[in-house]
Amino acid sequence: MNIMNKRETQLILNELGIIPNKRLGQNFLIDKTIVKKIISESQISEGEVVLEIGPGLGMLTEELLKFSKKVYAYEIDFKLFQYLKEKFSQIENLEIFNEDILKANFPPQIDIIVSNIPYSITGPIFEKVFYNEKPPRGTLVIENSIAERIFIQNKYKTFSRITVSFNAFMIPVKKYNISRFKFFPVPRIDLSLIIVKPREDINPFLLSDKNRSFFLRFVAGIMPYKNKNIVNAIYLFLKNENVINFPKPKILQYLKNKNLNNEKVTKFKVDELVIISELIFELIYETL
Numbered sequence: 001m002n003i004m005n006k007r008e009t010q011l012i013l014n015e016l017g018i019i020p021n022k023r024l025g026q027n028f029l030i031d032k033t034i035v036k037k038i039i040s041e042s043q044i045s046e047g048e049v050v051l052e053i054g055p056g057l058g059m060l061t062e063e064l065l066k067f068s069k070k071v072y073a074y075e076i077d078f079k080l081f082q083y084l085k086e087k088f089s090q091i092e093n094l095e096i097f098n099e100d101i102l103k104a105n106f107p108p109q110i111d112i113i114v115s116n117i118p119y120s121i122t123g124p125i126f127e128k129v130f131y132n133e134k135p136p137r138g139t140l141v142i143e144n145s146i147a148e149r150i151f152i153q154n155k156y157k158t159f160s161r162i163t164v165s166f167n168a169f170m171i172p173v174k175k176y177n178i179s180r181f182k183f184f185p186v187p188r189i190d191l192s193l194i195i196v197k198p199r200e201d202i203n204p205f206l207l208s209d210k211n212r213s214f215f216l217r218f219v220a221g222i223m224p225y226k227n228k229n230i231v232n233a234i235y236l237f238l239k240n241e242n243v244i245n246f247p248k249p250k251i252l253q254y255l256k257n258k259n260l261n262n263e264k265v266t267k268f269k270v271d272e273l274v275i276i277s278e279l280i281f282e283l284i285y286e287t288l
Helices: 006-016 032-042 059-067 078-087 119-129 144-151 161-169 209-225 230-240 248-257 270-286
Strands: 049-053 070-074 094-097 112-116 137-143 170-178 191-198
Touching: 006 078, 032 059, 032 112, 032 137, 032 170, 032 191, 049 059, 059 070, 059 112, 078 094, 119 137, 119 161, 137 144, 144 161, 144 170, 144 191, 161 170, 161 209, 161 270, 209 230, 209 270, 230 248, 230 270, 248 270
Parallel strands: 049 070, 049 112, 070 094, 112 137
Antiparallel strands: 137 191, 170 191
16 A cells, blocks of 8 residues: 655645645545545445545545446546546546536446545535435545534534435444544544445435425525424525415414424424425425
8 A cells, every 4th residue: 555644745746836725625645544444444345436536646546446346536626637647547447537526427326435525515515426316325534523413413513404414315324533633734623534325215205306406405494493493493494485475373283284293493303304394395386
C-alpha cells in the first residue's frame, strides 16, 4: 500500500501548483491505517462497481481498484484530474471524470460509494446518491456532527432534517470517530467514518420524483419548528409554501381522522413522518 505521508503530499501539491481549496473540501488522507479501515469496512466484492467522489491524489482510489470490478471517480479540480489521469493511465478498470458530482449523470449500476466526501456539500451529495429508488451502499468519511444526526433518532438536539430524509432511504450500520489529524490540511471539524446500506422497505410514496421532491421540501419545512406540535409545524410549512386554505383546526381534524395525534415533531418516528408527508401531499392536491 503506497500511501503518502504529509510531507510527500505537500510536495506533490506544490509541484502541481495546488493550494488546498476549503470550498471544495480538499483535505487529503495521509494515514494508511484509515485507508485500510475504509477498505475493510466497505466489503467490496470483485464484481462490484464503486463510485468515488473527490479522489484527490488517488490514495483511496489505488486500493479500491484492487478489490472491485470498476471504479468511477469524479474529481472537480482540473489539475488533480490531470494528475490522476497520468497516474492511472495504465489502469483499465477506472474511469475518471472532471465533473461536479452534483451536476454529473453517473452510471446507474453503482453498488457502493466509497469516499472522503467534500464536507460542505454532504447534504446535496446524499440527495443525489442515496435519495432514490435503488440507492447504493456507502462507506463515507463525513463531518461527525452530521453523522450523529444520522445515527441518533428521536433525540431533540440531534433530530434534524437530515435525520429524517436520510433514514427514509438508508440504514445507518456503523460509525467510527476519525482523527482530523489524519488529513492534510487538517480540517477544523471532527470526522466520522460511516457505513450505511439501503433500506429494503423504502415507502412507495418516495419512489416518484414528484412525491420525493415534496417529501424533502416537507421535511425541510417542518424541521425549523421541531419543538412545536405537528399541526403547528404543518400549518407553518403550508403557509411558507403559499398554500393558504388550511387553517389549524382543519389540519388537526384531518390528522385525527387518520389516527394521528398532535404530538411534537420530534415525537414522531421517521416512517411516521413519511406517512404524514404523503397525507399532506394528498390533502393539498385533493383541493386543487
